[in-house]
Amino acid sequence: MSCALWWVRRDLRLVDNQALNSALELVGQVVPVFILDERLLASSYMSEKRLAFLWCGLRELDRNLRCLGSYLVVRRGDPQAELRKLLQECQAQAIFAELDHTPYASARDQRIAEQLPVTWVGSPAAKPPGSVLKGNGAPFTVFTPFSKAWKALPGPQPGQRFSQPQQVASPVGIPSDPIPTLPELPEGFSFLPGEAEAQRRLADFLHTPIEEIDFHLPPVYHYAASRNQLDIPGTSQLSPYLRFGMLSARQAIAGAMQAIQDAPHLEARQSAETWLNELIWREFYIHMLYHYPSVRRENFRLPHVRWENDQANFQAWCEGRTGYPVVDAAMRQLLHSGWMHNRARMIVASFLTKDLLIDWRWGERWFMQQLVDGDPAANNGGWQWTAGTGTDAAPYFRIFNPVSQGLKHDPQGRYIRRWLPELRRVPDEYLHEPWKMPPDLQKAAGWFIGVDYPAPLVDHSQARERALLAYKQDRN
Numbered sequence: 462m463s464c465a466l467w468w469v470r471r472d473l474r475l476v477d478n479q480a481l482n483s484a485l486e487l488v489g490q491v492v493p494v495f496i497l498d499e500r501l502l503a504s505s506y507m508s509e510k511r512l513a514f515l516w517c518g519l520r521e522l523d524r525n526l527r528c529l530g531s532y533l534v535v536r537r538g539d540p541q542a543e544l545r546k547l548l549q550e551c552q553a554q555a556i557f558a559e560l561d562h563t564p565y566a567s568a569r570d571q572r573i574a575e576q577l578p579v580t581w582v583g584s585p586a587a588k589p590p591g592s593v594l595k596g597n598g599a600p601f602t603v604f605t606p607f608s609k610a611w612k613a614l615p616g617p618q619p620g621q622r623f624s625q626p627q628q629v630a631s632p633v634g635i636p637s638d639p640i641p642t643l644p645e646l647p648e649g650f651s652f653l654p655g656e657a658e659a660q661r662r663l664a665d666f667l668h669t670p671i672e673e674i675d676f677h678l679p680p681v682y683h684y685a686a687s688r689n690q691l692d693i694p695g696t697s698q699l700s701p702y703l704r705f706g707m708l709s710a711r712q713a714i715a716g717a718m719q720a721i722q723d724a725p726h727l728e729a730r731q732s733a734e735t736w737l738n739e740l741i742w743r744e745f746y747i748h749m750l751y752h753y754p755s756v757r758r759e760n761f762r763l764p765h766v767r768w769e770n771d772q773a774n775f776q777a778w779c780e781g782r783t784g785y786p787v788v789d790a791a792m793r794q795l796l797h798s799g800w801m802h803n804r805a806r807m808i809v810a811s812f813l814t815k816d817l818l819i820d821w822r823w824g825e826r827w828f829m830q831q832l833v834d835g836d837p838a839a840n841n842g843g844w845q846w847t848a849g850t851g852t853d854a855a856p857y858f859r860i861f862n863p864v865s866q867g868l869k870h871d872p873q874g875r876y877i878r879r880w881l882p883e884l885r886r887v888p889d890e891y892l893h894e895p896w897k898m899p900p901d902l903q904k905a906a907g908w909f910i911g912v913d914y915p916a917p918l919v920d921h922s923q924a925r926e927r928a929l930l931a932y933k934q935d936r937n
């Protein structure tokens with residue numbers, strides 16, 4: 462066999478790319494191909510920021526391929542038709558591609574594999590769906606036993622080295638459509654697309670102490686405590702890179718394992734283990750969506766919660782105008798940066814589904830339209846967990862109090878002040894509950910609740926009772 466296509470999908474990287482490596486082992490020439498699937502581009506889950514991140518990531522991949530003697534061929538249209546054309550144009554005999562386990566991709570890929578010579582190699586998960594099952598062959602629906610079984614299976618090892626090919630030979634002159642330039646990434650966007658940045662972030666998180674946390678130990682060794690702080694960069698911020706495969710899950714997991722092994726003391730070790738656990742949560746949700754694709758549309762549990770679905774309340778939530786500063790700061794972070802801290806995701810998702818009694822699917826869709834790391838499996842899992850409708854979900858009676866969550870996870874109010882400039886004249890003591898600021902202080906500050914910042918959309922304690930009732934009724 463002399464030529465094959467490497468069909469790039471959610472694996473925009475050269476390091477640890479099993480599909481690319483398999484193609485290179487078998488054939489003399491490889492044509493890297495990315496197909497802009499019109500149906501995905503038209504989806505109501507599409508996000509401009511994620512699309513811009515993808516376009517820049519493709520340009521970066523093309524630059525990296527050119528350093529190895531190759532280039533990226535981009536085509537637009539139906540993947541099956543485009544692949545068929547390319548096989549002919551390149552006189553290629555085979556297609557190599559990494560699996561994609563989402564329901565849409567699985568169905569599409571199955572159809573393509575019936576018609577074209579595709580070999581699937583590798584997965585966005587380090588241990589793909591089907592490999593982690595109960596003794597009776599059924600899928601796990603609870604995280605802890607899943608993670609135990611996951612850990613017992615062979616997989617990435619501490620100290621494992623991941624390399625990239627030294628050379629990729631490709632036939633010359635295969636025409637490519639231009640990579641779109643619009644939409645553009647927003648100004649000041651904090652995620653530089655591409656695998657070099659992903660590698661830098663991983664190395665920094667695992668090896669470089671940062672001033673905001675500790676001068677001596679890298680962030681991974683403080684993760685258990687600092688991951689819940691909204692006002693410090695206590696997490697890896699690798700999610701967009703894992704989402705697009707600019708970093709392989711295997712490499713991140715091997716890094717976590719190495720950190721566990723090298724930990725200087727017990728607390729540091731436990732922190733690194735907590736980080737590994739989060740990577741396993743990612744795997745768990747990939748497996749869940751694969752085995753139970755209906756969760757994309759339906760509650761996994763509690764099938765008939767009576768949502769109120771007030772459109773005006775939903776709009777206020779989307780725009781960060783609920784009157785609860787920590788909720789609004791988080792929603793503005795999402796709007797402006799395309800990313801949100803995990804603790805904040807839980808707070809705003811709880812507020813939407815419990816305080817406002819709005820269907821988690823509305824929030825899920827809004828997140829997908831905004832998030833640069835928007836991922837069908839993790840996003841669905843996170844929403845159903847918080848709404849109390851999912852697998853292994855938070856119990857329905859766990860309702861986050863937006864004031865105490867703010868006080869606990871942003872005690873100095875730095876996160877709130879960063880994203881809500883309209884609260885700059887509110888003194889610290891009222892920052893988490895600005896509606897309690899006495900009228901004479903409001904007058905002195907020239908700042909008025911209901912004018913400069915909205916009064917709370919709902920009273921949290923009343924909303925809590927209402928949610929408990931709505932969820933309890935459903936249980937009867």
Ligand SMILES: Cc1cc2nc3c(=O)[nH]c(=O)nc-3n(C[C@H](O)[C@H](O)[C@H](O)COP(=O)(O)OP(=O)(O)OC[C@H]3O[C@@H](n4cnc5c(N)ncnc54)[C@H](O)[C@@H]3O)c2cc1C
Pocket residue numbers: 688696697698699700701703704739740742743744746801802803804806807810828832834835836837839840841842843844847
């Ligand atoms: C309502 C809701 C929606 C979410 N939507 C998404 C989404 O669309 N895409 C997404 O990648 N994550 C999603 N998450 C999970 C989590 O919030 C993000 O993965 C995390 O905030 C990313 O930040 P980080 O890279 O600094 O994570 P770290 O804390 O450094 O964790 C490392 C990696 O582990 C994975 N991870 C961490 N926590 C989770 C989790 N709870 N579930 C699944 N994977 C996890 C991510 O890939 C992350 O990059 C959602 C969570 C909630 C509650």
